[in-house]
Amino acid sequence: MIPAETSENVLQNSHIINHQNVMISLKNIEKVYRTDTVETLALNNISLNINKGEFLSIMGPSGCGKSTLLNIMGLLDAPTRGEVSIDKHDTTQLNDKKLAAFRNRKLGFIFQSYHLINDLQVLDNVELPLLYRNSSAKERRQLSIEALEKVGLSNRMKHFPTQLSGGQKQRVAIARAIVGQPEIILADEPTGNLDSAMGSEIMDILLQLNERDGTTIVMVTHDENMARKTHRLVRLFDGTQVQ
């Protein structure tokens, strides 16, 4: 395992060297939340490049803008100012339909509270991203089973999410995130609701995905130990990048 500081330095350098390999590029990102009376600056001039195959973690105190940054990277939220490019595609001008297609092909999400659809069986939950592609039912089934096998849950395909433990739910969420073979996985505190043993299991799966499949992973976490296992760490404080 590479110590966090060392890996950051190495990858920051490699990022500079391998500019052509940039998978996610954020330029001068600002996010302002406005209400009738208050204006809150959630992200302040963040510029960040993440390379293909990189495993980056984002840390910082609660409310510092970690999830907002992740949502902007994942095209789930739009920045107030700045540019987001993914795989050299400027996403600023994409309409709802194109954004949806882009998310479907390029991105996979893992949420702290899993966000599984409780009314659907595990297999149906996993095949969700494939519903929005032109893949046949047979193909969807096949890929979903393979994804569940990767996370060691092929024996729970016919279960409903409410019948699973927290760790199992998160593994289903990972299967759903990887079933469409996206190049990027964005994980928002994937181990936040789990005990340390379960958390380690989930982290191992993510590391495996990164190492074996070369998937670019960006993970928001509060856990220093988890962050240390990643290639690079970005720290935020009050919406500003401090590391």
Added chain:
Amino acid sequence: MLKNYFKIAIAVLKRRKFFTFISLFGISFTLTILIVMTAFVDNITGANYPEVNRERSLYITTLQQKNVKYFSQQNGPASFYYLDHYVRTLKTPAKVAISSLFSPTNTYINNKKLVINLKYTNDAYWDVMEYKFIEGKPYTLQQINNGERIAVISEDTKKNYFGDVPNVVGKYIEADNVQYRVAGVVKSVPATMFVSYADLYVPYTVSKTDYKHKSLMGNYTAILLGNSKEDLPKIKAEYASVVSKIKPDGGFDVFVSGADPYLGSFLRATPLGDSRNGGISKLIFIGSIFVLLFMLLPTLNLININISRIMERSSEIGVRKAFGASGMTLVGQFIVENIILTFFGCIIGIALSFLILQVLNNSNLIANMHLTVNLTVLFFSLVACVVFGLLSGVYPAWRMSRLQVVTALKAQ
């Protein structure tokens, strides 16, 4: 994808059973009322036994006399004289049936009172109507002209008066203190068929009132049968020409009458009435608005329930959007789900309608009335289901599709 939508729709229906019940109840109850009501309307206004020739018939059920100076008006059926003199002599109709309104008379059988509804008819009445003779035959023109006391009775009257006997032709039946010889027995007609319903049909010539009296107003109606539907405008025009020459009686200065389709003939004397088709178009227009308003209530109810139901699913909406569903895809999904819900409501509504019609038919609420589901109504009910589904699904789905992914995910 549809299978996935179907699964989720079923799961959502199961999840909030009370909401599901309210939604399904609203749809099915509305539909049931519509189907049962239209079955009634269809039974009353449709070309049913024995008035199966309504499509090529025009009716004269009401005459109107007005006094413009005193703002007085008289509406009512025609006299036999009027119909015999001015209507039977028309050239364009193939046949003209003349019959009185039915009037109840009492008769006694084994010291038990029996109310018999009596109707006076001419001979053409039996050609224009298509009564099913269970035994015997109708009386002839000769028998009418001879003033023979002869009668055609309904099957129910045969049973009530003579009991369970195989043949009654040639036997005598007493009504209004007159003995009539039975010439034939016909299948009974429900009382909702105002023109053709009676228990006892007898020649107009045996009527105790003076059928030769020359007043215009009386107690008779006429049906003008054309050779085909295409003949009706000609008949209408010829009758209008005759009417224009008739002078009102009884101190009135305006005389109005028209030959109209069945329903229009009754509407003519109402505020809806007009000279074109008796006011049927206005009635259909008002009926359609009523049906629309009637359907609007469960639709608004569904919209309301759907909004809260869909917003409960904001996490799912967020997830679907995150994994590649566009706003329009989600609108499609929720509309499909809603159509599935309304489809179930329709199935229940149709089943409930059949059940209620069966109960109504068996209860003999109106004797001899057999209500059936009109296939056209059934088709339009299914169309209404789709419209229901679309109307009540589009707005909530559109609102939901505008939800930001992040907001939707946070709402859990």
